[in-house]
Amino acid sequence: MSDDPVLIFSMTKNKKAKKPWPTKDAMAQIYEKNLWGGEESEYYSGLGSHHPEVVNPYIAAVSAFLKDFETPPVVCDLGCGDFNIGKELVKYSKKYIALDIVPGLIAYNKKAFQADNLEFHALDITTDELPSGDCAILRQVLQHLSNAEIKSVVEKLYNYKYVILTEHLPEEDFEPNKDIISGQGIRLKKQSGVKLLASPFNLKVKEEKQILSVKSPGFKGVLETTLYQIN
Numbered sequence: 001m002s003d004d005p006v007l008i009f010s011m012t013k014n015k016k017a018k019k020p021w022p023t024k025d026a027m028a029q030i031y032e033k034n035l036w037g038g039e040e041s042e043y044y045s046g047l048g049s050h051h052p053e054v055v056n057p058y059i060a061a062v063s064a065f066l067k068d069f070e071t072p073p074v075v076c077d078l079g080c081g082d083f084n085i086g087k088e089l090v091k092y093s094k095k096y097i098a099l100d101i102v103p104g105l106i107a108y109n110k111k112a113f114q115a116d117n118l119e120f121h122a123l124d125i126t127t128d129e130l131p132s133g134d135c136a137i138l139r140q141v142l143q144h145l146s147n148a149e150i151k152s153v154v155e156k157l158y159n160y161k162y163v164i165l166t167e168h169l170p171e172e173d174f175e176p177n178k179d180i181i182s183g184q185g186i187r188l189k190k191q192s193g194v195k196l197l198a199s200p201f202n203l204k205v206k207e208e209k210q211i212l213s214v215k216s217p218g219f220k221g222v223l224e225t226t227l228y229q230i231n
């Protein structure tokens, strides 16, 4: 029997069929079992959310973008995780709405991080209606989702003026958007990564600008952050 957290196996005669867990259960189990690291019983979203060489330049680049607005923007953080990063961006927004699929994590964040302009909500960005805002942040979230789930998120991105997307990608040339089962893993193991402008997502944008690319000791590949102007 596999102990892979994102898969259950059902035996039909001699055939082994892989059935994905619902994404909500898979993500909750990742936090419960600390599969992205961290101390037992703490919510920890992984090295990509904590390594200073990755986190500091990201916060600098995104803060600079948010500070540039004449009126601070309403920001929707889609898949906010343990909020080690989001907490640094709240002060540059008129309202910061942080969403995640794991209810226990959201309940924890509500107690741990408080500000007048900050809201947390437990919801599934693939199936639920998303709050409106000026700018959506998607940081290392889509990389964990299947192509079908990414497609349903992409349709909703047209409601925002800007999207700031961060994805973990291979360093060399690669075939984008190979499909995976939603869960702990990402496309890097298939020498692939998420590119929203490519098929099958074909996101239509007015402008695309890479604002950060970081390679850090401790993991393969690069963390690329792209700013899209959608409307």
Ligand SMILES: C[S@@+](CC[C@H](N)C(=O)[O-])C[C@H]1O[C@@H](n2cnc3c(N)ncnc32)[C@H](O)[C@@H]1O
Pocket (backbone or CB within 6 Å): 023, 027, 028, 045, 046, 048, 049, 078, 079, 080, 081, 082, 083, 084, 085, 099, 100, 101, 102, 123, 124, 125, 126, 138, 139, 140, 141, 144, 145
């Ligand atoms: C690797 S963590 C990144 C967290 C945070 N964005 C950061 O960069 O620190 C991915 C997060 O996406 C959340 N997530 C995955 N699928 C989701 C979905 N369908 N709806 C909302 N959140 C989701 C997970 O629960 C997890 O907290």
